[in-house]
Amino acid sequence: MIELSEELLLRMYYKMNLARSFEEKVEELFKQHTVDEIAYLSRGEEATGVIAGLALQKGDLVSMTHRSHSQAIGFGLDVNLMMAELLGKSTGYCRGKGGPLHLADLENGNLGANGIVGGGFTLACGAALTQKHKKTGKVVLCFAGDGATNEGSFHEALNLASVWKLPLVFLIENNLYGMSTPIAKHMHIENISDRSTSYDMPGITIDGTDFLEVYDVMTKSLRYARAGRGPVLVEAKTYRYCGHSSDDVQLYRSKEELQEWQKKDPILKLKNYLQENRVFTGKQMETIVDEAKSAIEQAVEFAMESPVPDITAVLEDIYA
Amino acid sequence: METNEIKKMSYRDAIRLGLTEEMREDEEVIFLGEDIGLYGGAYNVSAGMIDEFGEARVIDTPISEAALVGTAVGAAMTGLRPVCELMNIDFITLGMDALVNQAAKMRYMFGGQAQVPLVLRLPAGTGFGAGAQHSQSLEAWFCHVPGLKVVTPSTPAQAKGLIKAAIRDNNPVCFIEHKALYQAEGPVPLDPDYLVEIGKTVIERPGKDVTIVTYGTLLAKAMEAAAFLAEEGIEVEIINPVTLYPMEIEPIVESVIKTGRLIVAHEAPKTGGVGGEIVARIAESEAFDYLNAPILRLGGLDVPIPYSRELEASVVPQRNEFVHGVYRLLNRE
Numbered sequence: 001m002i003e004l005s006e007e008l009l010l011r012m013y014y015k016m017n018l019a020r021s022f023e024e025k026v027e028e029l030f031k032q033h034t035v036d037e038i039a040y041l042s043r044g045e046e047a048t049g050v051i052a053g054l055a056l057q058k059g060d061l062v063s064m065t066h067r068s069h070s071q072a073i074g075f076g077l078d079v080n081l082m083m084a085e086l087l088g089k090s091t092g093y094c095r096g097k098g099g100p101l102h103l104a105d106l107e108n109g110n111l112g113a114n115g116i117v118g119g120g121f122t123l124a125c126g127a128a129l130t131q132k133h134k135k136t137g138k139v140v141l142c143f144a145g146d147g148a149t150n151e152g153s154f155h156e157a158l159n160l161a162s163v164w165k166l167p168l169v170f171l172i173e174n175n176l177y178g179m180s181t182p183i184a185k186h187m188h189i190e191n192i193s194d195r196s197t198s199y200d201m202p203g204i205t206i207d208g209t210d211f212l213e214v215y216d217v218m219t220k221s222l223r224y225a226r227a228g229r230g231p232v233l234v235e236a237k238t239y240r241y242c243g244h245s246s247d248d249v250q251l252y253r254s255k256e257e258l259q260e261w262q263k264k265d266p267i268l269k270l271k272n273y274l275q276e277n278r279v280f281t282g283k284q285m286e287t288i289v290d291e292a293k294s295a296i297e298q299a300v301e302f303a304m305e306s307p308v309p310d311i312t313a314v315l316e317d318i319y320a
Numbered sequence: 321m322e323t324n325e326i327k328k329m330s331y332r333d334a335i336r337l338g339l340t341e342e343m344r345e346d347e348e349v350i351f352l353g354e355d356i357g358l359y360g361g362a363y364n365v366s367a368g369m370i371d372e373f374g375e376a377r378v379i380d381t382p383i384s385e386a387a388l389v390g391t392a393v394g395a396a397m398t399g400l401r402p403v404c405e406l407m408n409i410d411f412i413t414l415g416m417d418a419l420v421n422q423a424a425k426m427r428y429m430f431g432g433q434a435q436v437p438l439v440l441r442l443p444a445g446t447g448f449g450a451g452a453q454h455s456q457s458l459e460a461w462f463c464h465v466p467g468l469k470v471v472t473p474s475t476p477a478q479a480k481g482l483i484k485a486a487i488r489d490n491n492p493v494c495f496i497e498h499k500a501l502y503q504a505e506g507p508v509p510l511d512p513d514y515l516v517e518i519g520k521t522v523i524e525r526p527g528k529d530v531t532i533v534t535y536g537t538l539l540a541k542a543m544e545a546a547a548f549l550a551e552e553g554i555e556v557e558i559i560n561p562v563t564l565y566p567m568e569i570e571p572i573v574e575s576v577i578k579t580g581r582l583i584v585a586h587e588a589p590k591t592g593g594v595g596g597e598i599v600a601r602i603a604e605s606e607a608f609d610y611l612n613a614p615i616l617r618l619g620g621l622d623v624p625i626p627y628s629r630e631l632e633a634s635v636v637p638q639r640n641e642f643v644h645g646v647y648r649l650l651n652r653e
Contacts, residue, residue: 102430119422129395159382319491
């Protein structure tokens, strides 16, 4: 296992709480009709989105899914600008023209969330080709869900990345449902990482609720890809506490199943670890959680006070 | 190297020359496609290029069009300037998501953050008995997607100048090359700074009696028809949009104001074709008041392209249809 510094553990705990608070707030705003767009929440999946982002090095790139909030916060996106984008404000990452499905920060290597399931696989290949071509030493992290691995683009991308030995790590957040369809009804294998065999790349299945395992495996996978040895497929088994989107009544799963997974909550796991190993005092941990909550309150304030886009923006940026 | 030299060469060689010049000029231009390396491309457009630029820049891909186009888009948004060859335009169906949902919209939906300098080379059209899945003219599809640019050269000179301009453009450009023109020869400027500006409609032949708007193989057919009609004293004005989207419509409006008669022609099926859009925009413009005859569309029949050469030729407009069309508009039939 890779050693975790106190500073890193602090960042993990802060950012996982930041992601959780962000989404709790988004849900609240949605219920108040402040957020109009359908939001795709990832509560319960913080250990994959946040921790994988923390395993990256400066300059590494990331391609996100439609369920991108934890991924974005892990990568280092600013919650003020994220919240402003969700509220459709001109101060948002995409100046109010993208919304939750298209959060992106190109300048810093965030290639964006994607409204097309499986849309990011091949873009990530291209971004990795650029790194290889320019010999930057940077790696691309491509997030996707379990359902996306049934898209043709997944198989085309894995094959191409393998043949070209691209510096690319695919992280599949397997939350056991493709929208409402349970995984057993959409693929006939137990582990998605088995699909790596066809493309002769390492494939690993991990517990996606465990920050230690995610950080360890992601760090090693990124190192492997950075060394020019080719891509890696990581599957993290996890669970989303919310429905697919904000209008999902969740007829397809039981409350008991949800409660079972909530016992394995990723933030709770980290909290227990921090307590058992006496990394922080209870008071320190409370402060971290409060700071995360207050950062989100500030983000909402920032977003609420921000102006809506000027109507002239409608005709801007169609072409470069 | 400045030069005023003009050399006669084929449309195919002109595309290769333009692409080669840009790759020499800019290290960030890479070329991706199926069998474009040693094989030289299905239509021999890239013959020999791998010898000059090597496998790192002339890159053979698996037969995976979704990955081919998507990889090119991802490379373009992170600092390279990829040129992609689709073996036939028909195969873009397999790569359409990356083009339409990603490349075209990225700059807009990311609030101006992204730049996608990408060229898709798309060999199109009939004339080879290649059947329904290798002969289509799909340009209208792309003209319905804001964010894309759609260009099509009809002569070797345009082919060279336009591929260069497309590569230098910072947007996704669909570069539609007509397969039946690959062998066509014509004068091509050797000046490496010779460009054909994207977004400029060209008057190919001035005239005063009837306006014909067309492109691709039909341009040569229209020119032949115009030469024939000139013998009878009929002066046809021929306009080639070159950039099909976003199209510069003003020269067409002005021409129709002058002639009062308009024929719009393309190989693509008439229904939903680019011609319909041109006609609609003329109908909306002041040129409408100057029309002396109904507008005529010459388009491909609304059928899949058949295999037999006789059948194939019957589904796309031919020279005589231009002649008869002009007569009809002039009430001489």
